[in-house]
Amino acid sequence: AQTVTQSQPEMSVQEAETVTLSCTYDTSENNYYLFWYKQPPSRQMILVIRQEAYKQQNATENRFSVNFQKAAKSFSLKISDSQLGDTAMYFCAFKERGGADGLTFGKGTHLIIQP
Amino acid sequence: DADVTQTPRNRITKTGKRIMLECSQTKGHDRMYWYRQDPGLGLRLIYYSFDVKDINKGEISDGYSVSRQAQAKFSLSLESAIPNQTALYFCATSLASGSYNEQFFGPGTRLTVL
Numbered sequence: 664a665q666t667v668t669q670s671q672p673e674m675s676v677q678e679a680e681t682v683t684l685s686c687t688y689d690t691s692e693n694n695y696y697l698f699w700y701k702q703p704p705s706r707q708m709i710l711v712i713r714q715e716a717y718k719q720q721n722a723t724e725n726r727f728s729v730n731f732q733k734a735a736k737s738f739s740l741k742i743s744d745s746q747l748g749d750t751a752m753y754f755c756a757f758k759e760r761g762g763a764d765g766l767t768f769g770k771g772t773h774l775i776i777q778p
Numbered sequence: 779d780a781d782v783t784q785t786p787r788n789r790i791t792k793t794g795k796r797i798m799l800e801c802s803q804t805k806g807h808d809r810m811y812w813y814r815q816d817p818g819l820g821l822r823l824i825y826y827s828f829d830v831k832d833i834n835k836g837e838i839s840d841g842y843s844v845s846r847q848a849q850a851k852f853s854l855s856l857e858s859a860i861p862n863q864t865a866l867y868f869c870a871t872s873l874a875s876g877s878y879n880e881q882f883f884g885p886g887t888r889l890t891v892l
Contacts, residue, residue, distance in 0.1 A: 667820075672818070696878045696879065698878075698880075706866060706885070706886045706888075707885055707886070708821075708868060708870075708883035708886075713878050713880070715878065754820055754821065758878075758879055760879070761879075762879075764823065764826055764834065764836065765813065765823040765826050765870070765881070766821070766881060767823075768820035768821040768822070769820055770818055770819055771818075771820050
């Protein structure tokens with residue numbers, strides 16, 4: 664069974680700063696997907712960014728980028744030029760490629776952007 | 779209109795009551811999921827379904843049952859609710875052949891069992 668670990672329960676940074684959220688995972692699979700989801704106070708789950716394990720290039724979506732280290736089983740999220748609207752819970756998630764079951768989530772990191 | 783809807787959005791019930799949470803989708807996806815979110819625990823999978831005839835238990839299925847009435851509808855039932863089932867419940871959908879097997883989430887149902 665896969666496990667996902669987010670070691671930072673809460674983080675706080677000033678607006679416009681860059682922040683990195685950590686995520687490690689454990690799996691015996693070679694082909695899989697990794698995701699970062701954002702959950703603002705509205706509680707909606709919003710996909711931020713995703714990565715395929717067989718792609719070495721790190722995914723980027725505007726101010727959001729990941730540092731994917733497959734050998735280390737690490738998948739961190741970097742948010743550049745942080746904004747007040749980035750305040751939310753962030754969840755790292757794993758899915759086996761081709762697997763029919765659901766996502767395996769970490770426990771989340773509560774990110775607070777201070778004005 | 780939202781692609782994945784959940785009803786009710788909030789519900790307060792009493793211990794021992796039977797309750798059903800409903801999920802509908804207009805995305806035409808074949809796979810549907812129910813997750814539970816507890817503070818500090820992230821989301822955990824309760825049940826998932828590949829199609830109308832296929833239902834599978836997830837990590838925490840005890841105390842829950844599901845019904846896939848149609849491709850677009852997937853209901854979660856608590857036969858006899860207990861206080862530790864107080865949580866936020868999410869329905870999600872995905873396409874078997876979709877890119878990344880990406881899952882799309884409903885808005886969630888907050889359930890309180892007194």
